[in-house]
Amino acid sequence: MKRMGAKIVYYRKLQGVTQSQLAEKVSISPSYMSKIERGASVQGVPFTMYLKIAKELGVTLDDLLKG
Incomplete structure (x- = not known):
């Protein structure tokens, strides 16, 4: 899951979106988003949360899962 979190960070930064902005778009707290990105949660x-995040980033779930 740390790899998936790293992919979320990669695509988020590629789009110039902050962690707080992405968290707001998927209706979670910034601290929860941080845990997801670190693979700690x-x-x-x-x-469905991973699906929402992928959709907001304009990528597929498969993109987040690929190493």
């Missing part, structure tokens, strides 16, 4: 993150 693996358990308890619904699959």
Whole structure:
């Protein structure tokens, strides 16, 4: 999950979006987004949240999963 978090960071920065902005767009707190990006909050993150994040970043879930 750390790899997926790194991909989220990569695509977020590529688009010039801050962590807080992305968190707001997917309706979560910035601290929760930070945990997702660090891979620290693996358990308890619904699959649908990763889908929402991917959609907001304009990528597919597959893009986030690929190494």
